[in-house]
């Protein structure tokens with residue numbers, strides 16, 4: 001038999017298979033533990049989920065072990081060795097085949113077939129893997145507490161198999177930590193995805209559900225493989241037309257492709273729908289006519305989608321309509337919807353992301369961070385039992401670091417779920433590596449000490465702490481049609497990691513990183529160690545070069561949330577303020593002198609945050625306003641730490657490139673090259689962030705960098721100092737994202753910027769900083785004297801149409817031999833409105849680039 005080799009084109013990761021690549025765990029042969037595995041598969045369960053499990057088992061065994069397992073025809077029927085059809089197993093105790101077999105079924109079904117098997121205690125959706133002998137044969141059992149459990153047990157087995165683990169090693173049982181393990185997609189009916197960086201919607205196109213839902217089904221399979229049991233298919237800024245009868249019928253087609261994978265569909269709804277699409281003159285949750293409208297709507301939905309999971313609601317937030325319009329509370333609105341869903345077993349996920357985005361910046365007591373607690377805490381106990389309050393992990397908005405929302409400890413008589421963000425909205429938008437399980441674990445393990453006892457966040461949302469029946473984990477995924485779902489291969493580690501943590505929040509990020517790497521890139525220890533190390537370091541690296549010390553991601557908050565723009569935090573109603581002055585920085589959220597936000601935490605934690613001395617330094621400026629000269633525990637000032645951390649972060653980002661390069665030849669060339677390009681871009685972006693933020697703080701504080709780096713870039717030749725032909729200056733906003741606040745643009749078909757080299761002869765690295773707008777694809781050439789030595793096109797899809805931190809890009813050419821008198825020329829050719837914008841050229845002697853490795 002010819003077996004496909006690991007790394008052969010048939011098995012090369014193309015991203016679409018994600019972690020379900022099913023590559024052979026060994027390069028040669030079958031792991032000994034699987035030599036004696038049964039050839040027959042018996043499926044005792046008639047559910048679509050069990051059918052998927054059986055198909056998946058066959059598929060995985062074929063791909064990983066070169067074995068085709070033999071199945072019965074039709075669910076629930078057995079074929080014995082001589083292919084005699086037996087009775088459907090669901091109806092009466094099964095006759096087992098007279099040979100070794102894999103047996104799939106619910107624990108009840110398996111127990112009926114093997115009365116001697118002592119099934120472990122499982123929660124809903126849990127599973128057990130066990131091997132046993134009966135009737136003179138060996139049976140490998142995959143038993144689920146229910147149909148989903150069978151599916152999850154099968155995926156668990158296959159993922160273990162892919163990592164070379166024997167069936168014996170995988171024997172045991174698992175149950176999910178909580179019933180709610182959902183992803184939210186922020187897909188719009190026109191096919192775009194809010195905060196999505198992985199291509200257009202896999203659900204919608206031109207105002208309708210796509211005719212081809214193959215990808216949606218594949219997505220559900222991916223989700224099932226990590227234990228996700230729910231998916232909200234549309235943006236929380238909801239289009240009410242999704243509730244039109246025609247659209248409900250269309251959405252039912254999505255539910256159909258989800259169903260075999262145990263993924264229940266839910267919809268985000270616009271609370272004003274009775275008015276906007278129902279023709280009513282009100283959407284007041286207190287009006288019985290409105291309640292009746294929702295009841296009828298729920299009935300219609302369940303007629304089309306019998307396993308519909310429920311509604312997700314964003315109301316009174318960022319311009320969305322809400323119950324406050326009628327003087328009603330979130331509980332009034334949530335309970336009205338809950339009553340409509342209740343007869344069908346549906347739930348309402350009511351988001352606590354409710355705040356006023358027109359806050360008064362001049363009011364030193366105003367604080368967006370307070371909003372969720374101020375609004376929802378007084379309502380504790382008023383929510384119906386099929387309402388879950390969905391709370392973002394932090395009190396602001398998925399920043400690079402935030403404290404855990406105090407609301408989790410504040411809601412004791414209410415179901416709640418934590419909302420995380422897989423899509424890297426504020427965290428590099430999938431163009432930069434930020435592995436999030438590290439961040440999420442930090443949050444999930446945070447202990448707010450509610451009721452003066454240990455109450456880690458993970459246990460609160462599991463429902464254990466306050467004995468809540470419903471609760472769990474939600475994450476905004478916003479995956480799309482891109483082959484690799486998220487726009488970057490490495491970003492898939494975050495989708496995988498969310499599923500693993502939602503299943504078991506005690507799973508260490510290290511474990512998740514190693515597992516994901518094995519499943520994605522294979523079991524070579526060098527690959528596993530290197531990729532894991534990079535993943536684990538990445539959050540802190542990003543934090544270092546964006547917003548250390550609790551400053552949050554200092555990005556353009558009124559724009560695309562991407563490039564650096566510290567000033568954009570201030571002077572507006574959005575309340576993501578850092579309150580930087582000439583003397584100091586940070587939001588005073590203390591009870592004593594500040595906004596009082598800290599007082600929303602239980603006493604032990606409030607005490608820790610209240611004093612700068614005991615406040616964790618990575619949240620210092622989130623909680624306190626301190627002078628730039630304030631000294632941290634290591635004796636260094638705040639301002640110097642801001643400078644140093646940014647330099648460290650940029651150096652570490654460059655280190656990621658070097659680490660990835662060491663994997664050349666160990667993983668398939670195409671994904672290796674794609675990620676290398678991404679990491680090289682990230683290294684440039686990290687320098688851009690570093691320079692913008694440090695220059696902004698240097699100007700704001702008037703305190704120079706003790707190491708003399710900030711504002712001094714000896715290797716750079718700004719465009720203004722070059723000999724320009726056709727290039728003209730334009731003001732850049734914000735100023736700190738370009739040298740002297742100016743970029744140079746070309747208003748004709750071609751422009752040049754020249755510099756004459758006057759340093760010692762040698763090998764140099766030449767970098768050109770340019771800007772790459774979303775539209776247009778300018779081309780650039782770099783010439784050494786008359787010789788073209790590089791050509792590139794500005795065709796990245798960065799989120800902007802102007803020169804600034806969002807569109808900043810860097811071209812690097814190593815190994816350029818330069819002699820005094822040589823002339824280097826940048827030649828820019830504008831395209832489609834993009835004026836080939838440039839900022840500077842840097843000429844660095846070789847060896848001067850940073851190659852430091854990252855910290856584990």
Ligand code: GCV
Pocket residue numbers: 186194195235236237314318353397425
């Ligand atoms: C869907 C942030 C994002 C918005 C998002 C909102 C939310 O503000 O920038 O795009 O809206 O959060 O979570 O509702």
